[in-house]
Amino acid sequence: xxxxxxxxxxxxxxxxxxxxxxxxxxxxxxxxxxxxxxxxxxxxxxxxxxxxxxxxxxxxxxxxxxxxxxxxxxxxxxxxxxxxxxxxxxxxxxxxxxxxxxxxxxxxxxxxxxxxxxxxxxxxxxxxxxxxxxxxxxxxxxxxxxxxxxxxxxxxxxxxxxxxxxxxxxxxxxxxxxxxxxxxxxxxxxxxxxxxxxxxxxxxxxxxxxxxxxxxxxxxxxxxxxxxxxxxxxxxxxxxxxxxxxxxxxxxxxxxxxxxxxxxxxxxxxxxxxxxxxxxxxxxxxxxxxxxxxxxxxxxxxxxxxxxxxxxxxxxxxxxxxxxxxxxxxxxxxxxxxxxxxxxxxxxxxxxxxxxxxxxxxxxxxxxxxxxxxxxxxxxxxxxxxxxxxxxxxxxxxxxxxxxxxxxxxxxxxxxxxxxxxxxxxxxxxxxxxxxxxxxxxxxxxxxxxxxxxxxxxxxxxxxxxxxxxxxxxxxxxxxxxxxxxxxxxxxxxxxxxxxxxxxxxxxxxxxxxxxxxxxxxxxxxxxxxxxxxxxxxxxxxxxxxxxxxxxxxxxxxxxxxxxxxxxxxxxxxxxxxxxxxxxxxxxxxxxxxxxxxxxxxxxxxxxxxxxxxxxxxxxxxxxxxxxxxxxxxxxxxxxxxxxxxxxxxxxxxxxxxxxxxxxxxxxxxxxxxxxxxxxxxxxxxxxxxxxxxxxxxxxxxxxxxxxxxxxxxxxxxxxxxxxxxxxxxxx
Numbered sequence: 001x002x003x004x005x006x007x008x009x010x011x012x013x014x015x016x017x018x019x020x021x022x023x024x025x026x027x028x029x030x031x032x033x034x035x036x037x038x039x040x041x042x043x044x045x046x047x048x049x050x051x052x053x054x055x056x057x058x059x060x061x062x063x064x065x066x067x068x069x070x071x072x073x074x075x076x077x078x079x080x081x082x083x084x085x086x087x088x089x090x091x092x093x094x095x096x097x098x099x100x101x102x103x104x105x106x107x108x109x110x111x112x113x114x115x116x117x118x119x120x121x122x123x124x125x126x127x128x129x130x131x132x133x134x135x136x137x138x139x140x141x142x143x144x145x146x147x148x149x150x151x152x153x154x155x156x157x158x159x160x161x162x163x164x165x166x167x168x169x170x171x172x173x174x175x176x177x178x179x180x181x182x183x184x185x186x187x188x189x190x191x192x193x194x195x196x197x198x199x200x201x202x203x204x205x206x207x208x209x210x211x212x213x214x215x216x217x218x219x220x221x222x223x224x225x226x227x228x229x230x231x232x233x234x235x236x237x238x239x240x241x242x243x244x245x246x247x248x249x250x251x252x253x254x255x256x257x258x259x260x261x262x263x264x265x266x267x268x269x270x271x272x273x274x275x276x277x278x279x280x281x282x283x284x285x286x287x288x289x290x291x292x293x294x295x296x297x298x299x300x301x302x303x304x305x306x307x308x309x310x311x312x313x314x315x316x317x318x319x320x321x322x323x324x325x326x327x328x329x330x331x332x333x334x335x336x337x338x339x340x341x342x343x344x345x346x347x348x349x350x351x352x353x354x355x356x357x358x359x360x361x362x363x364x365x366x367x368x369x370x371x372x373x374x375x376x377x378x379x380x381x382x383x384x385x386x387x388x389x390x391x392x393x394x395x396x397x398x399x400x401x402x403x404x405x406x407x408x409x410x411x412x413x414x415x416x417x418x419x420x421x422x423x424x425x426x427x428x429x430x431x432x433x434x435x436x437x438x439x440x441x442x443x444x445x446x447x448x449x450x451x452x453x454x455x456x457x458x459x460x461x462x463x464x465x466x467x468x469x470x471x472x473x474x475x476x477x478x479x480x481x482x483x484x485x486x487x488x489x490x491x492x493x494x495x496x497x498x499x500x501x502x503x504x505x506x507x508x509x510x511x512x513x514x515x516x517x518x519x520x521x522x523x524x525x526x527x528x529x530x531x532x533x534x535x536x537x538x539x540x541x542x543x544x545x546x547x548x549x550x551x552x553x554x555x556x557x558x559x560x561x562x563x564x565x566x567x568x569x570x571x572x573x574x575x576x577x578x579x580x581x582x583x584x585x586x587x588x589x590x591x592x593x594x595x596x597x598x599x600x601x602x603x604x605x606x607x608x609x610x611x612x613x614x615x616x617x618x619x620x621x622x623x624x625x626x627x628x629x630x631x632x633x634x635x636x637x638x639x640x641x642x643x644x645x646x647x648x649x650x651x652x653x654x655x656x657x658x659x660x661x662x663x664x665x666x667x668x669x670x671x672x673x674x675x676x677x678x679x680x681x682x683x684x685x686x687x688x689x690x691x692x693x694x695x696x697x698x699x700x701x702x703x704x705x706x707x708x709x710x711x712x713x714x715x716x717x718x719x720x721x722x723x724x725x726x727x728x729x730x731x732x
Contacts, residue, residue, distance in 0.1 A: 034233075035125040035126055035156075035157075035158045036126070036158055036225065036229065036230075036233050037233060037236075038101040038102065038125040038126060039101070039102050039125060039126035039158055039160065039167075039225070040167075040169060040215050040217070040230075040233060040234070040237075041169055041171070041172055041174075041215075041237075042072070042101035042102040042169070042172075042174055042176075043072045043101050043172075044072050044073045044075065044099070044100045044101050044102075045065065045070070045072070045073070045074055045075065045100075045101070045102055045103075045104065045174065045176065046075040046076075046077055046090075046093075046096055046100050046102070046103040046104070046124065047061055047062055047074070047075070047076050047077060047103075047104050047106065048077045048093060048103050048104065048105045048106065048107060048115055048119075049077070049078070049104075049105060049106030049107040050062060050076030050077055050078045050084055050089060050106070051078065051084070051106075052082070052084050056106070057106050057130065057178055058076075058078075058106040059084065059085075060178035061104055061106070061166070061175070061176060061177070061178045062074060062076055062084055062085050062087065063085060063178070064175035064176075064177070064178045064179055064180070064182070065173075065174065065175055065176075066085060067175075067180075067181075067182070068173040068174070068175045068182040069173045070172070070173045070174055070175070071172065071173065072172070072174075074087055075087075075090060075096055075097075075100065076088075076089045076090065077089065077090045077091075077092065077093060077095075077096065077103075078090075078091070079091055079092065092118075093115065093118040093119060093122055093124075094118065094121075094122065096122055096124075098122060098123050099123060100122065100123070100124045100125075101124075101125050101126070102124070102125060102126045102127060102128065102176070103115075103119050103124050103126075103127040103128070104127070104128045104130070104166065104176050105127050105128065105129050105130065105131070106130055107131065108131055108133070109131040109132065109133035109134060109141075109144050109162065110133075110144065112129055112131055112148060112151070112162065113147040113148055113150065113151035114151070115127075116129075116148075116151040116152065116155045116157050116159070117151050117154055117155045119155060119157050120154065120155025120156050120157050121155075124157060125157070125158065126157060126158040126159060126160070127157055127158075127159045127160075127161075128159070128160045128161055128164065128166050128167055128176055129159050129160070129161035129162035129163075129164065129220075130161065130162070130164060130165070130166060131161075131162050131163070132162065132163040133162075133163075134148060134162050134163060134221055134223065135221050135223065136163050136221055145223070148162065148223060149223065152223070152224055158224055158225055159223065159224045159225065160217055160218070160219060160220070160224075160225050161218075161219070161220040161221065161223070162220055162221055162223060163220035163221045164195070164217075164218040164219065164220030164221075165177055165194075165195030165198055165218040165220075166178065166195075166218060167215070167216065167217040167218065168182070168183070168198075168213065168215065168216040168217075169214070169215050170182060170183055170184065170185040170186070170212065170213045170214060170215075170216070171185045171214050171215075171239045177198065177216075177218075179202070183202050183205060183206075183212060183213050183216075184212035184213070185212050185213065185214065185239075186210070186211040186212020186213055186214065186324075187211055187212070187214060187239065187240065187241035187242060187324040187325065188205075188210070188211065188212065188213050188214065188240075188241070188242050188243075188244055188317070188320050188321060188324050189213065189214045189215040189216070189217075189234045189237070189240040189242075189243050189244070190213060190215070190216040190217070190243075190244045190245070190246075190320075191217050191219055191227060191230055191231070191234075191243065191244075191245045191246070191247075192216075192217075192218055192219065192245070192246040193218070193219050193220065193222075193246060193247065193248045193249075193274075194218070194246055194248070194274070195218055197246040197313070198216055198218055200313060201216070201244065201246075201316060201317045202216075204314060204316070204317040204318070205317055205321075207460070208317070208318060208321070208459070208475075208477060208478070208482075209462060209466070209467065209470055210317060210318075210321045211321050211324060211325055211470070211475075214234075214237060214239040214240045215234060215237070215240065217230065222251050226250070226251055226252055226255070226256070227245065227247065227250060227256050227259075228252060228255040228256040228258070228259035228260075229255075229259070231243055231245075231256075231259055231260065231263045231267075231269060232259050232262065232263055234263075234267070235263040235266055235267040240267065241267065241268075241323075241324040241325070242267065242268045242269070242270065242320045242321075242323045242324035243263070243267060243268070243269045243270070243320070244270045244271075244272075244316050244317060244319075244320035245269065245270065245271040245272070246271075246272050246273075246274065246313075246316065247271055247272070247273050247274065248273075248274040248275045249275055249631070250631055250632075253629070253631035253632040253633065254632055254633035254655075257301060257302070257304075257305050257632060257655050260302070260305040260306060260307050261305040261306065264305060264306030264307070264496070264497075265306075265497070265500065268306075268308060268320075268323040268324070268489075268493055269306065269307045269308065270307075270308045270309075270310060270316060270319050270320045270323060270489070271302060271307050271308070271309055271310070272309075272310050272311075272312075272313060272315070272316045273295075273298065273309070294629070294631075296653065297629055297631075297632060297635055297653045298631070298632070300652055300653040300654060301632050301635060301653060301654060301655040303492075304654050304655055304658070304662065305655070306493070306496045306497075308323065308489045308492060308493060310485065310489075314482070315481075315482065315485050318475070318477055318479075318482040318485070318486055319482075319485055319486050319489045321475055321486075322453065322475045322486035322487075322489065322490065323486075323489060323490070323493065325473045325474075325475060326451045326452075326453070326473065326474075326475065326490060327449050327450070327451050328451065328490055328493055328494040328497070329411030329412045329451050329490055329491055329494050330408075330411050330494070331494060331495065331498045333360060333408070333409055333410060333411025333412075334357075334358040334359050334360030334361065334409060334410065334411060335352060335357055335358070335359055335360060335410075335411065335412045335413070335414055335487060335491075336359070336360045336362065336382055336383075336384065336404045336407075336410045336412070336413050336414070337349060337352070337359070337382060337383035337384065337414050337415075337416065338383070338384050338386065338397065338400055338401065338404070338413055338414070338415045338416075339383050339384070339385055339386070339415070339416050339417050340385070340386050340387070340417035340418060340419070341385075341417045341418070342385060344416045344417045344455070344457070344480065345383040345385060345416065345417075347480050348383065348414060348416050348455070348480050348483070348484060349383055351480060351481060351484040352414075352484055352487070352488075355484055355485070355487075355488040356488070357484070357487060357488050357491055359382050359383075360382060360407065360409045360410045360411065361382075361409050362380070362381070362382050362404075362407055362409065362410070363407055363409065365407075366380075366403060366404065366406070366407040366410075367380045367381075369403045370384060370400060370403055370404075373396060373399050373400060373403070374386055374387070374396070374400070384400060384404075386400065393433075394422055394430060394433045394434045394436075394437040395433065395436070395437050395440070397415060397419060397437055397441065398437050398440035398441045398444060401413055401415070401441060401444055401450075401452065402444055402448075404450075405444060405448040405450045410450070411450075411451070411491070411494075412450070412451040412452070412453065412487055412490060412491070413450060413451075413452050413453075414452075414453050414454075414455070414483060414484070414487055415452070415453070415454045415455070416454070416455035416456075416480060416483065417455070417456070417457070418456055418457050418458050419454055419455075419456045419476070420434050420438065420456055420458065420463050420465040420466050420469075420476070421434075421456060421457075421458030421461060421463055422434055423463070424458055424461060424463065425458075431463075431464075431465075434463070434465045435464060435465045435468060437465070438465035438466075438468035438469050438472075439468055441469065441472075441474065442468060442469060442471075442472030442473075442474060445472060445473065445474055446472070451487075451490055452474050453474075453475060453477075453483050453486055453487050453490075454466075454469060454474060454475070454476035454477070454483070455476070455477050455478070455479070455480050455482075455483040456476055456477075456478065457478065458478075459476055459477055459478030459479075460478045499661060499662075499665075512703060513703055513704070513705045514529060514532065514533060514703055514704055514705065515704075515705045515706055515731075516529070516704050516705065516706045516707050516708075516729060516730075516731035516732075517706075517731050518706065518731045518732060519567065519730065519731060520567050520568065520570060520728065520729070520730050521567055521729040521730070521731070522565045522566055522567045522609070523563070523565050523611050523726070523727050523728070524540075524542045524565050524609070524611050525567075525729070526710075526727045526728065526729035527540060527611075527724075527727050529704075529729065530697075530700055530727065530729075533699070533700035533703055533704075534696050534699060534700060535693070535696045535697055535700050536693065536696070536722075537724050537727065538613065538722075538723050538724050539556070539613060539614050540611055540612065540613045541555075541556075541611070541612050541613075542565065542609060542610070542611055542612075543591075543609065543610040543611070543612055544609050544610070545591070545610075546587075546588040546591035546592055546595070547588065548610070549562055549587050549588065549590065549591040549610050549612060550584065550587040550588045550591075552587075552612040553582055553583070553584050553587040553612060554584040554587070556612070556614045558614050558615065559581045559582060559583050559614075559615045560581075560582050560587075560612050560613060560614050560615055561578065561579070561580050561581075561582065561612070561613050561614075561615055561725070562578070562579045562582045562587065562590045562591060562594065562610055562611075562612050563577055563578050563579075563594075563610065563611050563612075563613075563726075564577035564578070564594050564597075564598060564605075564608050564609075564610065564611075565608060565609040565610055565611040566598075566605060566607070566608035566609075568605060568607075568608075569598075569605065569608070570728070572726070575597060575598075575601060576593070576594065576597030576600075577594055577597060577598070578594075579593060579594065580615065581615055591610055594610070613725065616716040616718070616723045616725070617718075618716075618718055619685075619716040619717050619718030619723070620672065620675055620676065620682055620685065620716070620717050620718065621640070621641040621642035621714035621715070621716060622638070622639070622640065622641040622672065622690075622714060622715040622716075622717050623637070623638065623639050623640060623641030623642075623651065623711070623712070623713040623714065623715065624636070624637065624638050624693070624694055624697055624712045624713075624715055625637040625638075625709065625710055625711045625712060625713065626656065626697065626698070626701040626707070626709065626710040627708070627709045627710075628701075628707045628708055628709070628732070632655055633655070633656075634655070634656040634698075634701045634702055634704075634707065635653050635654065635655055635656065636653070636654050636655075636656050636658060636666075636694060636697060636698045636701065637651050637652070637653055638651065638652060638654075638663075638666050638667060638670065638694055639651030639652060639670050639672065640670070640671065640672045641713045641714035641715060642713070642714045650670050650671040650672055651670070652666055652669050652670055654666050654698070656698035656699070656701050656702050657695070657698045657699045657702050658694070658695055658698045659695060660688065660691040660692050660694075660695045661691075662695075663690075663691035663692075663694035663695045663698070664687060664688065664691040666691075666694065667687055667690060667691060667694070668687075673687075676690070676717070683718065683719040684719065685717045685718060685719065686719075686721075689721065689722055690717060690722055693715075693722050697710070697712070706731045706732050707729075707730075707731065707732070708730040708731055708732045709728075709729075709730045710727075710728070710729050710730070711726075711727070711728040712724050712726070712727050712728075713725075713726060713728075714726065
């Protein structure tokens with residue numbers, strides 16, 4: 001992608017005359033491009049702290065830029081002046097010309113704030129701050145962090161870092177890390193909080209002959225530029241077609257979720273998360289000063305916004321490569337496994353089953369056509385085994401793929417075994433035929449639009465027909481697990497995108513806010529607030545004394561639950577604050593019993609009332625709740641309810657607000673969903689009504705200011721409706 005290349009200014013023409021006359025001048029891009037786009041694609045680079053010592057980063061970055069063939073001005077800054085690698089050295093920042101896009105600051109932490117202020121005065125758009133010694137050091141770095149934040153405010157300079165390894169833009173050959181060899185350019189951009197993970201993804205790409213990189217940035221402490229802002233900027237680049245992220249925590253988790261939901265519509269995001277365990281979270285906090293958050297919440301809310309999550313470091317690059325280069329399977333289809341060996345097929349099918357990816361049900365017409373190619377005795381039930389047919393006739397693969405591509409139930413073909421290496425395994429004379437087969441497969445992919453993923457146990461040999469596939473946008477992996485994980489990611493993304501129209505009814509919550517009092521609210525207060533915010537809390541009534549309880553029970557005309565209504569009692573049943581099945585005749589006595597129970601508490605509870613709700617005859621106990629998560633903001637919970645909610649832990653999470661369609665997905669991934677469909681003595685429950693209720697709760701909590709947590713537990717669900725039994729609301 002080219003950003004703001006027009007109307008190049010001549011501010012640095014004099015500099016170019018010192019030794020780089022063939023280079024174009026840097027631009028007056030501040031009038032055409034955002035500061036962040038200039039940072040990500042710099043057309044001029046100042047190295048502040050440049051060094052003539054080959055062991056120093058200030059030398060290595062200059063050398064890397066020159067070796068990479070960076071086509072724009074390189075401007076070393078060092079008080080000693082002179083030249084470094086035949087480039088003139090500026091004595092200080094003030095001596096630099098105007099319109100420099102980015103500075104790499106290779107100086108200690110204590111010098112960084114003053115340097116940033118100088119950069120701001122010169123109109124430098126951004127900086128990469130390598131130094132550590134800020135927030136990641138805890139209290140020891142707090143003073144330096146404060147000075148840094150103040151400098152950012154005064155200077156207006158955008159920074160990546162501090163505590164970062166740097167940044168690469170492979171598209172314009174800008175190596176601001178100092179790698180000895182720049183990776184090839186391509187469609188993957190990478191964001192990471194770890195310098196070592198930069199090296200990992202680069203080497204992983206080499207190992208699979210990956211499609212290459214656009215931008216690679218180490219975010220470090222995210223003191224200024226954060227994940228959310230970066231993924232939005234990267235998604236605007238034509239040269240970025242997928243974004244791979246290694247994340248140890250967010251400073252603005254809610255901001256990232258909102259950005260991911262927007263970006264995901266056009267650009268896939270793949271994430272590997274560090275800090276998922278308690279010990280890992282401690283390590284992440286000391287590493288970058290970031291908070292990873294509760295893993296069970298993060299997994300659900302990130303997937304909700306279309307982020308593809310991987311569990312292993314060696315999966316990040318392969319999955320990002322596949323999502324950047326492959327079309328997506330059509331909805332409601334499955335995968336066809338085409339193999340030349342039973343063992344590989346068995347492993348692939350096992351892995352697909354674990355991953356929850358369905359095998360395609362092949363039509364009888366497809367099977368007949370496959371037998372015409374493979375022979376009457378061939379196994380064509382999926383997986384399809386070409387057996388020995390390919391040993392001397394590699395064209396059997398494109399012929400089978402063409403047949404499978406015409407079956408509407410096939411959304412993706414996974415070919416595994418030793419494709420492309422028959423000339424290695426058997427006879428060199430097969431190379432030409434294998435190359436021809438690869439070319440036919442690429443043509444088929446382009447003509448059909450069918451996603452194809454290949455595994456070859458000879459993948460690390462990198463035969464030329466594998467490059468033919470890759471150059472045609474088809475990824476081939478040496479690992480069955482990578483191929484399966486990538487295939488799963490394609491189906492997941494297709495499924496997520498297919499639901500975005502139905503999720504479009506996720507309305508922005510009303511702008512009016514309601515303040516939640518600090519601490520526990522009385523249940524009547526909680527119900528009144530929810531009702532005002534559009535949540536149906538069912539039939540209930542407040543009562544001030546035993547006489548009022550008797551009147552309310554009588555008005556309902558059926559047995560009721562009578563409960564204490566207090567802002568100091570958390571678990572009512574534990575302290576004798578609940579009476580069930582109370583009739584009109586027993587109502588006054590029930591209220592008196594609760595009053596005595598409150599008086600017996602230590603200290604006695606003297607200020608309380610009563611809440612009366614009609615009894616629900618039967619049903620399934622459910623739980624709907626919300627928490628104000630420290631990382632991701634308001635999050636809604638759903639699962640099995642009742643007194644065993646914490647023990648059973650059949651619960652799932654979504655970021656609020658969520659549409660009824662998203663709520664229905666939420667319901668269906670819990671264990672209790674099967675019972676809601678009707679199970680033994682339980683009659684079916686209207687899941688859509690339940691989903692509407694969950695959605696209404698999510699909209700309500702978005703309007704609650706000072707919310708800490710909300711529990712509606714239990715909710716009784718039966719064939720007649722949804723009945724909230726108990727409500728607990730807590731403010732911060």
